Amino acid sequence: xxxxxxxxxxxxxxxxxxxxxxxxxxxxxxxxxxxxxxxxxxxxxxxxxxxxxxxxxxxxxxxxxxxxxxxxxxxxxxxxxxxxxxxxxxxxxxxxxxxxxxxxxxxxxxxxxxxxxxx
Numbered sequence: 603x604x605x606x607x608x609x610x611x612x613x614x615x616x617x618x619x620x621x622x623x624x625x626x627x628x629x630x631x632x633x634x635x636x637x638x639x640x641x642x643x644x645x646x647x648x649x650x651x652x653x654x655x656x657x658x659x660x661x662x663x664x665x666x667x668x669x670x671x672x673x674x675x676x677x678x679x680x681x682x683x684x685x686x687x688x689x690x691x692x693x694x695x696x697x698x699x700x701x702x703x704x705x706x707x708x709x710x711x712x713x714x715x716x717x718x719x720x721x
Contacts, residue, residue, distance in 0.1 A: 654704040655721040658686075658693045671714050675707055697716030 605614050645702075661668060665687065672695060673683040686693050696707055708718040 631649050641642050654701055655672045655700050656695045656699065656704050656707045657719045657721055658695050658716055659691050660661065660712065660717035661687060661690050662717065664715040666695075667714045668711065671710055671716075675710065 603704075605612055625702070658672075669680070669683050669687050672678070672687055673680065675696060676683065676686070680687065686695070695711065701720075706721045708720060711718045
């Protein structure tokens with residue numbers, strides 16, 4: 603067994619790459635030196651610099667929880683967040699954000715029952 607220095611995952615001796623993060627096993631490498639992760643373990647991540655809009659398409663059953671989430675995302679007051687949520691479909695919750703932030707917002711809104719589209 604060997605332990606990955608990056609994620610502390612225990613791996614089998616026969617494995618040359620960490621099962622969790624894809625880090626290459628470093629038996630005789632210099633301390634602090636990292637190798638490139640194996641392409642088999644690297645997920646496809648959109649690292650583009652494109653700007654996206656997060657659009658609320660449908661409210662769902664839990665409207666109050668959704669309004670509170672929109673308040674946290676936008677910084678709006680209660681009345682403004684309520685009006686924004688009730689202007690569905692096509693309510694732009696946040697405009698001009700990068701992909702990673704748009705996905706975080708989408709996941710938060712969908713966990714509260716909303717249907718979200720990223721433009």
